[in-house]
Amino acid sequence: MKRPWYRFLYVRSSLVKLLLSIIAIMVAVAVVLFQGIAEEPRMLAQTANWDGRSIQNGAAIYANNCSSCHGPDGRGLPGVAPALNSRYFFTQRLADLGFTGSLEDYVALTVAAGRPNNRNSQWAQMMPTWSAEYGGPFRGDQVRDVAKFVVNWEEEALTQTQETDPWQPFENAPTVDIYGDGGVVAMEPTPVATGPRPPQELFVSMTCVACHNLNLPQDAQNRGPVGPNMANLHETAATRVPGEDAQTYVHNSIVNPGAYTVESYTPGIMPADFAQKMSEEEIQSLVDWILDPNRPQ
């Protein structure tokens, strides 16, 4: 009979088979024991791994959904939404509210349910509902991921001092003096208009500055993270809405931001109540000032 080249695979001797089996059993047991020794550190590493990945997912969710109100770095936007990357938020906020759970739970709950409304609130926007359970867009795991991400600011927030803490006290919550020198500075209440205020002052006091950058253009390389940049608005404004010249367009954008939404931005971010906070004269001067190509930087 011819002998195929793979004949060596055929073990004939019973003794060899017995020996091979015994060796194989010993090797398998040794390998399983080794795995047993590795299990403890392996499980720790896996736990840390999946917590880390959770934070990574949360970071992406935050960048896409939350940064337009709470700021790209979590430091909040004046009058729009409170800071989360804040020492006050991490150390005192829950005590002020009398919430007894953990901060991560508080964040998860707030994100899941949002707030019912923003009536009687200092915030221009309402904290939306996010969990699909209550009609929002997120699954449960996404809510947990973004909460883990917010809480992960702790280390950075705890290094803040009174000057660098971006916390804006809630008008309806007590403010405790955590820095030992009179508490966090409360936000200046909007002064009642007594005469036309200059546009450069309005741009700051009306918080436009939190969302719009006057010195950067809005183009392919630069995109304002919250609201469009404005350095080249005098060129683009007239092209936005057919039939509206630059003046009319910018005016309408301030008085009635919902009428037109710039591409790639979320409608409803820009506060809609500026017409009540400024006189018509002030708005007009603000429009002129924004559109002035020679505006000093």
Place this chain on the structure above:
Amino acid sequence: MAVQPEVNKKSVMRTVLDAADDVFTRITAGISAGEVRRMIRGEAPGRPNPRLKPHSEAFLLHIKPTYYHESVTKFTHTFRLGLLSTYLFFVETITGLILMIWYAPTPERAYTDMIRLLSNVPFGQLMRDLHRLGAELMVAVVTLHMVRTYLTGSYKAPRQFTWFTGVILLVLTLFLSFSGYLLPWDQLAYWAVTIGTSMAEAIPPPIVGETVNLLARGAPDIGANGLMRFYLLHVLFLPLALFLFFFVHYYKVVHFGISLPSDEEEVGQDTANKVPADRRVYFLPDVMLDEAALLIVFTALMVIASVFFFAAPLESIANPQSTPLHTVAPWYFYWLQGLLKIADKAIAGVYLPGILLVLLIGIPYLDRNPSRRGRDRRVAIISGVVAGIVMIILSWMGTPYYAVQGAPAVEVIQELMPEEGMGPVREIGYAHLPLGVYDTRTHPESEDEEFNHILHEFEASIAAFEAKDPSFNDAYGILTISQEQPSLKRINWDIYWLSPEGVDETYNRFFFLHEDAFYWEQYGIKDFSFMRPATGEGE
């Protein structure tokens, strides 16, 4: 007591030994300790052969033949592939039942259960790796077993029905691994199965296709219902069906005897069951030792492979809203994926596989040549080899290397930092990604050697696409690595280029990477660096 007279007759020692031997014989269903010793010494059995008793007494052995023809016990005749298929199914059942303890088939829990299994269950990852490895091996081994029976012509009369049940077993095995694939509920699972079930939709007429698709998914898209259905198929229905068909298959194998090497009988004859007394190899002890040794060695190899070289993948959680760039089926379905790329869904997903299946079942009836000898079967062997080559080519076409290049900018980033899985950037990891802005136009270098490799690859890959793709001109990339949070870096990729019309185009993609996150490849040496005690900084 009744023991007394016996002890009086024999000695106490003898009585105890006899009682022990009696218990031993009951456990082995008829083999006494003395017989075991004679087997080990290689002595011939007495007459009547006491080694046949377990075959009639013991349930598990009653289906095994008492002796084999010497020629079919040669390893190189069957390669024991049928035995290995059976054993792998057994391994899958055991590991699968263990996995079931920690697994709940709902979209809310399936994926978190996988994470819990990996990070909170001792030996949980090993069980999962074994199950996944076993599944891939089982598909391979069953296919090879089919190839073996094809090449030895073992499907010919009288074994046509054995072959038919074999084909059913193959189909069941493929469906088992397909249905199991969905269970981890990650992106990989979700999209592979979405594509797989969408082929069912192409069954004509539309009303049938839609109904089948709806029945499989439980809703127009895979969701809670689909997962539950796949789970029940996977752990209950398909294993039971496979179990049943296995016994039919094996009954037929024993009934006809394993076919002899074709040279040993005349063409047209079938003498597998007429084994001359001098060519008999008895199951006890020879075949049993042989099979046991093989399975023990095989088990050891499997354990070694899953501890050191194989890790079941787990991507991010299934997200119906986001289709991944490249969906990959498991390798044993690459051929189908390849077909889907060159033909439409109805042809590639329904007609061709259907024809293939009918052909496979029909082989014993199409091949009317009575000879099982290789030299008489040129046509059959050549067509088999051609079919094999076609499968391999189609499989190659099923991999992402063939004809699914996306836009250059997208591919450049996908190569370095894919949406899912590891890729070079995650491989070097958090510690090797120095903060900074790296613009390929200035050929940046950093302190970190491993990171420099990434920068070079980034540059080279952009240049390569620029040379290849006329719509991708004057391209450059900017990689920005910033600290998003303590222990969290943001890796931001921007690619700029000029379109053929001279318009500036850009593409942006960003990812986050946490210090503790690690990624792994399915095949390759596993990383055990976590066993080193943490050195604080440094690392």
